[in-house]
Amino acid sequence: MxxxxxxxxxxxxxxxxxxxxxxxxxxxxxxxxxxxxxxxxxxxxxxxxxxxxxxxxxxxxxxxxxxxxxxxxxxxxxxxxxxxxxxxxxxxxxxxxxxxxxxxxxxxxxxxxxxxxxxxxxxxxxxxxxxxxxxxxxxxxxxxxxxxxxxxxxxxxxxxxxxVAPEWASAGSCALRTVIAAYERLGRIEPWQTVVIQGPGPLGLFATALAKRSGAARIIVIGAPAARLELAREWGATDLISVDDAPDAETRVSTVRELTGGNGAEIVQEWSGAGSAFAEGLDMVRRGGRFLVGGQVGPHHVTIQPAKIMKNHLDIIGSMSADDSHYWKAMQFLSQAxxxxxxxxxxxxxxxxxxxxxxxxxxxxxxxxxxxxxxxxxxx
CATH class of the missing domain: 3.90.180.10 (Medium-chain alcohol dehydrogenases, catalytic domain)
Incomplete structure (x- = not known):
């Protein structure tokens, strides 16, 4: 019919x-x-x-x-x-x-x-x-x-x-549901842990909101421009690292290390899509930590040292898109939060x-x- x-x-x-x-x-x-x-x-x-x-x-x-x-x-x-x-x-x-x-x-x-x-x-x-x-x-x-x-x-x-406003639901049907699915793959965030988020775009901003909801002790957001970083602060970021003020990877890595007592973060999340972000993020993770990769969709290639993953006992977690349950959860989050x-x-x-x-x-x-x-x- x-x-x-x-x-x-x-x-x-x-x-x-x-x-x-x-x-x-x-x-x-x-x-x-x-x-x-x-x-x-x-x-x-x-x-x-x-x-x-x-x-x-x-x-x-x-x-x-x-x-x-x-x-x-x-x-x-x-x-x-x-x-x-x-x-x-x-x-x-x-x-x-x-x-x-x-x-x-x-x-x-x-x-x-x-x-x-x-x-x-x-x-x-x-x-x-x-x-x-x-x-x-x-x-x-x-x-x-x-x-x-x-x-x-x-x-x-x-x-x-x-x-839920139609434009919220629209963004929720991709950016937010992608982040929700990735968080399920990532696993529990403890209230004493530090989370680094590379990229304050829509994915990174939703990831910031979920990190706050998860109770992370410290949330460090890296990127630009300033308006996005300010919104990240409003949504729960405790520390901001602007790539305009820290234009090279070494400075950004050392800043994260300084903020975490030299150890690095328990959890690093890559949402920027930048070609350099994967190799850079590896150097920000604490030994035994987790690195969630959700923003790398481009055709670029990067050079890394695989031994870093082995000797630092890292979990590298790739997350692609979502299933229908995550769309439903995204709509509920928008309504409830x-x-x-x-x-x-x-x-x-x-x-x-x-x-x-x-x-x-x-x-x-x-x-x-x-x-x-x-x-x-x-x-x-």
Whole structure:
């Protein structure tokens, strides 16, 4: 059964036509729905750092994911259900999807490959259907920077709490759920431990909030620019190291060592994506400590001394994306922690579809923390 709101025949979408070029706003067909699929009207989308890597071609060039323009970018979005192919579509966490519900949703997954069905790691699905993908063929609207988005039947659906703003939920559907999943892999943070966070972008800021919630004694955040570091302080950082004031790795490492009595931190988390951050972070970890790597998606290579890992008895923990439970947990965190953390401070400029290129450039040059794409905003 298919139920419909009043839906147009086409949807405006911002489209990458070639890597690094200005995006075009195009009219794309509203697709027919496969059984179990949904159509949502986008309330808000937010720009992720990996959207910049889709746009500039580095994800494709680095072999992380094949990207073939034209592409509708965007994989962080909140939408209102306006059409559904089926009347028994369930939510992660319980309940049934209904018309008019506000939702976020996971990447599509096959459910039968080794990682989905055996290892319990659907985030590593061999046949994942991504958002922010080619729009030449059905279902066309498979990115968040559009008026409407197609929700794959194999995507898990998560209801957004009424008290969670759409742009918060959008950011929560990628940055926050990624951090929550990583924290589960990291394990317990003791109240006497020091946590170092490399990178005060959206991932690092959410990681700061979770470190505070976890009760860490000391939280050291490293990066720039100053506005991001100040927000990190508001969200729980006890110490800040600006890369503008400490431009070389040796100074940053020695500062961390000084703050920790010469020992280094029990936990270091890499969220910056910077090419030098992995090798640098290794030198900040206390012997016997843990190093969580969640921000390295680029094609760069680094040189390290493997003996440091062995002789210092380090746990190196890689964390990629998340599963549907972490999307649900992200929505609950946003609802429960909104009095403690001003999530509006994470959101910066609002852009219409005609200005997505400016939003991507702002994310690229760090003048924006988390730009919001509002498809209702029209060019003046």
């Amino acid at each position: 298919t139920a419909n709101f009043d839906i147009p025949a086409t949807s405006r979408a911002a489209v990458i036509t070639e890597f690094g070029a200005d995006l075009e706003v195009r009219e794309l067909p509203i697709p027919d729905l496969e059984p179990g699929a949904l159509l949502v009207r986008i309330e808000a989308a937010t720009v992720c750092g990996s959207d910049v890597h889709v746009w500039d071609g580095s994800l494709h060039a680095g072999g992380v994911r094949p990207i073939v323009p034209p592409v509708v970018p965007g994989h962080e979005m909140t939408g209102v259900v306006v059409s559904m192919a089926g009347d028994d579509i369930g939510y992660t966490g319980g309940g049934r999807v209904a018309m008019g519900d506000r939702i976020v949703f996971t990447q599509g997954r096959c459910g039968t490959c080794y990682h989905c069905a055996v290892a319990g790691q659907p985030n590593l699905c061999s046949h994942r259907r991504n958002y922010g993908d080619n729009c030449d063929n059905h279902p066309y609207l498979v990115g968040g920077f559009a008026e409407y988005c197609y929700v794959y039947p194999s995507s898990r659906k998560i209801k957004v709490p009424d008290d 909104k009095q403690e953390f001003d999530f509006d401070r994470l959101m910066t400029t609002r852009y219409g579809l005609h200005d997505v290129t400016a939003a991507l450039r702002g994310m690229q040059n760090l003048s924006e923390i988390k730009p919001v794409i509002d498809p209702r905003l029209l060019a003046s």
